[in-house]
Amino acid sequence: MSHDAAGHDQVFTQAFTGGAATQRTWFADGVTGFQWDPTGDGWFVQVTEQHPQHPTTLPHATRVTRLHYQDNGPWLLDERRRFLLYKQGWAQAATQQLYQDDTTFTLAAVSAQGQLALDRTVATDRPQRVASVLLLLTPGQDQPVRLDTGMEFGTFSAVAFSPDGHQLLFAGNPNEDTGWLSQTLFVADCQSGAVRRVFDDEDVEIGAELAADTQQNLSGRVAAWNDNQQITYASSRHGCVGLRTIDNDGHTQVVVDGRLHVTDFALTADGQGVYYTQSTITTPSQLYYCAVGASEPELVYDPNTTWSQEHTTVAPDDFSFDREGRHLQGWYYRPVGVPAGTAHPAILYVHGGPFAAYGETFYHELQVLANAGYGVITLNRGAGRRTATTLHTTSLPIMVIMILLT
Numbered sequence: 332m333s334h335d336a337a338g339h340d341q342v343f344t345q346a347f348t349g350g351a352a353t354q355r356t357w358f359a360d361g362v363t364g365f366q367w368d369p370t371g372d373g374w375f376v377q378v379t380e381q382h383p384q385h386p387t388t389l390p391h392a393t394r395v396t397r398l399h400y401q402d403n404g405p406w407l408l409d410e411r412r413r414f415l416l417y418k419q420g421w422a423q424a425a426t427q428q429l430y431q432d433d434t435t436f437t438l439a440a441v442s443a444q445g446q447l448a449l450d451r452t453v454a455t456d457r458p459q460r461v462a463s464v465l466l467l468l469t470p471g472q473d474q475p476v477r478l479d480t481g482m483e484f485g486t487f488s489a490v491a492f493s494p495d496g497h498q499l500l501f502a503g504n505p506n507e508d509t510g511w512l513s514q515t516l517f518v519a520d521c522q523s524g525a526v527r528r529v530f531d532d533e534d535v536e537i538g539a540e541l542a543a544d545t546q547q548n549l550s551g552r553v554a555a556w557n558d559n560q561q562i563t564y565a566s567s568r569h570g571c572v573g574l575r576t577i578d579n580d581g582h583t584q585v586v587v588d589g590r591l592h593v594t595d596f597a598l599t600a601d602g603q604g605v606y607y608t609q610s611t612i613t614t615p616s617q618l619y620y621c622a623v624g625a626s627e628p629e630l631v632y633d634p635n636t637t638w639s640q641e642h643t644t645v646a647p648d649d650f651s652f653d654r655e656g657r658h659l660q661g662w663y664y665r666p667v668g669v670p671a672g673t674a675h676p677a678i679l680y681v682h683g684g685p686f687a688a689y690g691e692t693f694y695h696e697l698q699v700l701a702n703a704g705y706g707v708i709t710l711n712r713g714a715g716r717r718t719a720t721t722l723h724t725t726s727l728p729i730m731v732i733m734i735l736l737t
Contacts, residue, residue: 332362332364332365333352335354335357335361339358339359339360339361339362340361340362340363341354341355341356341357341358341361341362342354342355342356342362342365342374342376342419343355355374355419355421355423356376356419356423357423358376358378359380360378360379360380360381361378362376362377362378363377363378363379364376364377364437364438365377365419365438366438366440366441366447367441368418368441368445369441369442369443369444369445370445372420372421373418373419373420373421373425374418374419375416375417375418375419375429375438375441375447376416376417376418376419377414377415377416377437377438378414378415378416378417379412379413379414379415379435380412380413380414380415381412412433412435413431413432413433414431414432414433414434414435414436415428415430415431415432416428416429416430416431416436416438416447416449416468417429429447429468430449430468430474430475432451434451434452434453435451435452436449436450436451436452436466437449437450437451437488439488439489439490440489440490440491440492440499441492442492442496442521443492443494443495443496444496445469445470446467446468446469446470446492446496446521447467447468447469447475448465448466448467448468448489448492448499448501449465449466449467449468449475449489450463450464450465450466450487450488450489451463451464451465451466462483462484462485462486462506463485463486463487463488464477464478464480464487465477465478465480465487465488465489465499465501465519466478467499467521476524478499478519478524478526479524479526480503480517480526481526482503482505482506484506485503485504485505485506486503486504486506487501487502487503487504487517488501488502488503489501490502490516490552490553490554490555491554491555491556492521492556493556493558493559494556494558494559495559496521497520497521497522497559498518498519498520498521498559499518499519499521500516500517500518500554500556500562501516501517501518501519502514502515502516502517502537502538502553502554503515503517513536514536514537514538514553515528515529515530515535515536515537516528516529516530516537516553516554516562516564517529518579529562529564529577530577530581531581535566536566536567536568537553537554537564537565537566537567538553538565538567538572539553539565539567539572539592539593539594539595540567540688541567541570541572541592541688541689541690541691541692542682542688542689542690542692542694543592543594543610543692543693543694544694544695544696545610545615545616545693545694545695546594546595546608546610546616549594549595550595550597552565552595552596552597553565555596555597555598556598556602557576557598557602557603557623558602560578560579561576561577561578561579561602562576562577562578563575563576563586563596563598563602563605563623564576564577565593565596567690569660570660570688570689570690570691570711571588571589571590571591571592571690571691572591572592572593572594572690572691572692573585573586573587573588573589573591573593574586574587574588574593574596574605574607574621576623584623584624586605586621586623587605587607587609587619587621587628590611590612590691591609591610591611591691591692592609592610592611592690592691592692592693593607593608593609594607594608594609594610594616594692595607595608596608602623603622603623604620604621604622604623605620605621605623606618606619606620606631607619607620607621610692610693611691611692611693612644612646612647612662612691612692612693612694613644613645613646613693614635614639614644614693615635615638615639615693615695616634616635616693617630617632617633617634617635618630618631618632618633618634619631642698642702643667643702644693644698645664645665645667645697645698645701645702647662647663647664647665647697647707647709648662648663648665649661649662650662650663659710659711660710660711661689661708661709661710661711662689662708662709663706663707663708663709664697664698664700664701664706664707664709665701665706666701666703666704666705666706667701667702667704668704669704669706675704675705675706676704676705676706677705677706677707677708678700678705678706678707678708679708679710680696680697680700680707680708680709681710682709688711689709689710689711690711697709
């Protein structure tokens with residue numbers, strides 16, 4: 332995607348042999364996203380169209396009948412927009428409208444057989460509990476079919492279809508109460524519509540979100556199919572993020588583990604190897620390869636070798652304690668150049684929430700402060716990142732923070 336002459340996002344293609352890029356879509360309002368057609372004949376394109384604006388001559392009244400909870404800015408009123416999905420061929424004229432909706436949706440996955448998975452926001456009878464559902468659109472159908480998860484207030488997002496197209500892997504938060512923050516994995520049978528949870532243990536947390544500031548524009552991938560029977564997923568445990576596999580029978584295997592943060596990954600075409608980027612508390616970013624089942628990963632590329640040689644990084648001390656039924660985990664970055672036991676200023680570095688958390692990952696700002704002579708205290712409010720049993724939206728007493736400072 333890139334800007335056209337009018338400044339709107341369009342789909343372009345670029346030959347490997349060089350030359351100028353070729354514009355392939357020409358929608359007046361631009362496109363908001365696309366996915367390749369698995370046949371190679373083109374792509375599926377999302378478009379947001381603005382409804383005709385009312386005259387600006389006063390007086391004029393606007394009636395509002397739909398308003399999303401906590402929606403801000405220019406996207407406040409859905410009545411001025413409509414959302415469309417097209418199938419676009421290589422020729423500009425080869426465009427077919429597949430679906431239209433007045434509520435925002437995202438084309439999240441396309442199967443090799445051409446079935447589409449859409450994420451769509453839905454209204455509930457409780458505005459503080461916004462939900463999202465999955466829609467399956469089969470070629471030749473006029474309307475998509477809603478996947479019945481049985482979880483009224485859940486928020487779900489499609490990850491990928493299995494290679495044979497029979498199963499849809501999706502991630503979601505069951506949101507079974509207003510404080511449920513943990514994300515887990517589900518698999519749906521695309522023919523019967525039956526949905527199952529991948530993990531029996533509800534305290535498994537998937538995803539790679541840790542508070543860090545050195546890598547940008549990551550894919551956000553949380554899981555992927557190795558084949559029709561096995562899934563690789565990012566697993567968050569006690570401030571560390573690694574990679575594991577699980578098959579349809581529930582058997583798990585560690586692929587990447589340790590005191591590190593796997594920030595992104597991609598499987599090889601045969602599903603037997605994985606390329607991944609990782610950070611540690613003292614290493615900004617590296618690219619590794621690991622064969623599934625192998626014991627040692629292979630360093631492929633370190634873009635920060637020179638930087639690491641020229642800068643001092645601090646390996647913080649871990650600490651933890653129990654307070655009011657919770658196990659709290661934190662790290663203390665000792666200041667560079669300050670002898671142990673010497674009084675020094677310290678900064679309590681608080682992250683936002685409820686989804687952010689500190690962990691075994693490189694955080695540039697904390698290293699800068701430690702190198703400037705400050706001690707830095709970071710703290711999470713659960714034993715891991717956020718889990719069903721350790722982290723809900725109930726605030727911790729402020730005295731927990733004060734204990735650290737005394």
